[in-house]
Amino acid sequence: MITAQNAKTNDMATDLKEGKPGFFNIFACKCPRCRRGDMFIDKNPWHLRNTMKMRKECPVCGQPFEPEVGFYFGAGYVSYALTVALCVATLVAWWVLIGFSFQDNRFFYWMIFNAVFLVALQPYLMRISRTGWLAFFTRYDPNWKNNPTQKVERDN
Numbered sequence: 001m002i003t004a005q006n007a008k009t010n011d012m013a014t015d016l017k018e019g020k021p022g023f024f025n026i027f028a029c030k031c032p033r034c035r036r037g038d039m040f041i042d043k044n045p046w047h048l049r050n051t052m053k054m055r056k057e058c059p060v061c062g063q064p065f066e067p068e069v070g071f072y073f074g075a076g077y078v079s080y081a082l083t084v085a086l087c088v089a090t091l092v093a094w095w096v097l098i099g100f101s102f103q104d105n106r107f108f109y110w111m112i113f114n115a116v117f118l119v120a121l122q123p124y125l126m127r128i129s130r131t132g133w134l135a136f137f138t139r140y141d142p143n144w145k146n147n148p149t150q151k152v153e154r155d156n
């Protein structure tokens with residue numbers, strides 16, 4: 001029989017075993033509320049058929065993953081910011097490691113490299129943008145086991 005006390009002890013055992021989930025679990029597309037549940041059905045974003053297939057709610061804490069219709073419209077802003085940040089990062093890395101010069105075409109090689117890099121990363125970027133956008137509106141709740149999730153109000 002599972003009593004409340006037993007359940008609590010089990011929860012603590014899980015925390016000890018797996019460690020307290022950190023902020024960076026978001027980069028693994030985990031639920032922002034419990035930082036444990038996977039948001040996407042297929043763990044590998046490069047399985048392109050399943051890249052955007054999401055769960056309806058968190059399998060661990062029950063957080064709804066589409067709080068309102070069209071919620072992920074705003075993920076585009078996250079995607080844009082991430083892409084700009086990545087361009088700057090590759091530009092600086094190229095500058096330090098390879099350098100730029102007016103005498104040759106290194107700048108254009110960087111542009112080609114950067115484009116290929118961004119396209120290759122696109123499936124992951126699309127996912128992480130959604131996770132990031134949801135994380136703006138959903139705070140990490142260390143006590144998610146005992147707090148009920150906010151149920152979604154739907155008019156349609």
Ligand SMILES: [Zn+2]
Pocket residue numbers: 031032033034035036037058059060061062063
């Ligand atoms: Zn969760």
